[in-house]
Amino acid sequence: MKKIALLVFSAVLVAIASCTKENTPEEVPFAGIDVEVGEQNGSFNKLYILNEGAFPGASTLDLLDFKNKKYCADIFAQANPDVVQGLGNTANDMAVVDGKLWVALNASNQVAVLQLPSAKLERVIDVESPRYIAVDGQYVYVTSYASAVYGGENMVPGKVYRINKKSYETATVEVGYQPEGLAVLKGKLYVANSGGYNWVHDNRISVIDLASFKLEKHIEAPMTNLFQMVATEDQIWVSSYGESTWTQDEASGEWIQSVSAPQGLVSMTPNGQFTEWDGVHADKMCLCGNTLFCFGNAKEMEGGYEEWLYLINTNLGGNTYQGVRFLGSGLECVGYPYGILVNPDNGDFYICDASFTSGSKVHCFSSSLQHKWTVDTGVGTGHLLLQ
């Protein structure tokens, strides 16, 4: 089993398609500490690391400078010492758009746009409770919880913000409840709605026509509490937080929570045909080339906690995937996986090992699941970006 897994992982390395990269080797002006992170990181010089912070603590942006082997913490404050209260709070996503770094700051109700590589703050855009970012053409799209509050009597639908890359003009369109991941496929924007603030969770995927920026329809997914989303050439991939229910034991009066649906994954064609990936427990995902990396808790239904990493060749159907249990593999050192990124150049992948009470870690693994290095990061490390 393990051998097969290793073979598949090695195949991934070969199969990985080239992704965008930038090659401007210059001296990074940030102060940092020396770290040992190996020599081979493909052609990437930098790994940006976004720390969400303790809720609702200050989020920080860190930089792992491969070239100079330096770990530079809180580069936003280093670059913008006079910006009051720093970057902002509860950073939920980041994306590079035309050489600028866009950061969604959920608790601050802002999206910050930073120049790269200086990390100087260029612009702050007001976005209500932003969550995830997608880019297409002239626009940056951001999902927004709008003014919803957890358990609110009036359910407030979420929004998608469309922000012009150059003028920063915004427009919004209403979607489902507490929209999370979003992805663009063939002129449409797909949005995963969680409904996580409501008693009954949402199971709808909102489809927005990009040309008109109007909500076209809602497609009901075969699971609820939708979370992450990525798009391959002809499919949309959606993960789910899973579902839990409470029941009261008659005899003892004790309330018992049981998981009624585990963290799951489905793929969908643009015309709404779903493929359910039974056995794949997807929490966070990263697509690289035609390989989808995702991880999740495989023992949730039994009330346990056992993280697995799953690899799916998105070109192959038929519910074929490879799963590796963290425990007992090279991934064993990961305590609490919270984010994943694959290096398209060399097949290495990085896993955020988050802590919300103390510093987190980022571990690097080779495509054969060998641990390569670990760096100490900030609180609640959840998002990574290679440059």
Added chain:
Amino acid sequence: MTASRALAQEADSLHAAWVTARLEVAPPAAAITGPRLRGAVNLPTAIREFSGLQIRDYGGAGGLKTINVRSLGSAHTAIFLDGIPIDNAQNAQVDLGRIPTEGLESVELYQGQRSRTLQTAREYGSASSLHLTSALPASDGKQGFRLRVRGGSFGTVSPLAVWESRWSHLVSSRVSVGMTHAHGRYPFHVKDFRNTPEGYKGYDTVMVRQNCDLKEFRADAHLFITPVGGRYDARVSWYDSERGIPGPVYKQADRYPLSSDRQGDRNLTVQVGGEQELSRTLSLMAKARYARDILQYLDVSEIDPSVSAMWNYLQQSGYVSMGLSWKASDRWFFGGAVDGQYETLHARVDARRKTLFAAGSAVFADGPWKASAALQYQHSTGAGDYQFLSPSLILTWTPDRYWEFGGLLKRSCRLPTFNDLYYSQVTVRKLEPEEVYQAAAHWSWDRRYDHWRFQAREELYFNYVRNKLIAVPNGSLFRWSMYNLGGVRIFGDELSFTAAWRDGATTLGGTARYTFQWAHDIEADGQIPYIPLHSANFRLFWNQGDWSIDLQGFVTGERFSSSTNRPDFRIAPWTTWDASVAYAFPKNGLSLKLQLNNLLNANYEIIRQYPMPGFHLFGTLEYVF
């Protein structure tokens, strides 16, 4: 020294069973009594000078104030009002700011537990306990009235009326009614400076703490019956408040407030207690309490104030305890108690918990030696099934009138709260109790020379915490999980020294206390959050006839908001100085007091993102007749 302790020390000469039942093997580690206690703005202010004790203060008039003893967290300190525990099954946090001090005789902090043979079983199961003891009313007259009004910063107006009455030599009562109104607003600084290639740069901005108003009303009626060899009391308390919840300070888009959340509380408490000597060797104790707490939390969207969620929590708790103390010989005393507690929380998910506590203790006293060995058994059902044994051993050696040496060994726990079990958890997982192992030793010295009195005390301790309960968010804004994660080793040293000089109407003195706490998170390999390695406080006092002047300084060393002690988690050290001047008019019962707090206008945080107020003051006018 409190009246009860003075009694305890005279136990051998009196030979009364009730008095020996109240004999304490180890005295409290710290205590505050009398007018200083009653004159404090609130309970946290009165006790914050205690060695090894930290007040977690979220700032402002209505900010939550909890106790943290020896780095163990608030859930490990049991708080007793006249021997009956005050609990919070929902989150194990008791807001000390709501407990009035005006009717109290003493507040005593015991490490381990109070070591009497006649006490509740509950007493034996916490790492430390804070005892609030009510004063007997009108001890010097038949009737007494006290009217007090306090006002000052944060728009505070706080009137209080107390009526004390002695109906016979057996029966007395106290009725008090008080309220507080405050807008709560205060300015604070947000600043951060750092060395950059272009020089030392940063920002320093003044903001105003908003949405921290407080309105509270409380009424309390307390009846005492004090026969020879016993004491009985019954009490009804009502507390009603509404406050704004300012929330943590973080970066928020200019157009939105940080928080518009509101909280309302209505609490009713009824408690009765009695202790009575039955014979020359037997004493009996019975106590009961009923508490009904309604908490309404209105979560208001900061983006659109018309969007909100109301969270209603109705918590009820019933508690009964019975205990017996037996003086087997001049040297051996035995005690036993059984408590039952039933707690319910009615919210979106109902929760209830039934707990049985049974405890026995043996006390040995011979000459300079005193020892207590105790065992508590706890069985809790309804919200998880937990059984736990808490053994403890307390020893003191008093070789002469001046010196005392002592030691403590104890294991105790705290159960997962309803919040831990139901409101933050999503992944089904059996949570274990958080366990504490304590070992401590102390010496104290107390000596008078003519006009002088000197007191010194040192406590050394080692605590080990395992199965710490920690909340972890599940990758979303609405799903959290609780884990039993890791352990903490705590080594501490507490030193205090007092010198006082007295001649006639003049008393001059000072106290210095220093606390060292190495509280090491084993997993993260660092000092645990919010615990300073070094902290100290100083007090100078001068009483001259009708005048009294008090100056207090608090120094807290650097701390970290995370167990990973990196510079970006560092919270700067802070120092505050408070002064008070009081004058009592000699004949007409009027007295005035002016309290000046944070004299040097220090800008500091006890909890990260919760700024504390700068300079502020309160004036108090009191009329006793």
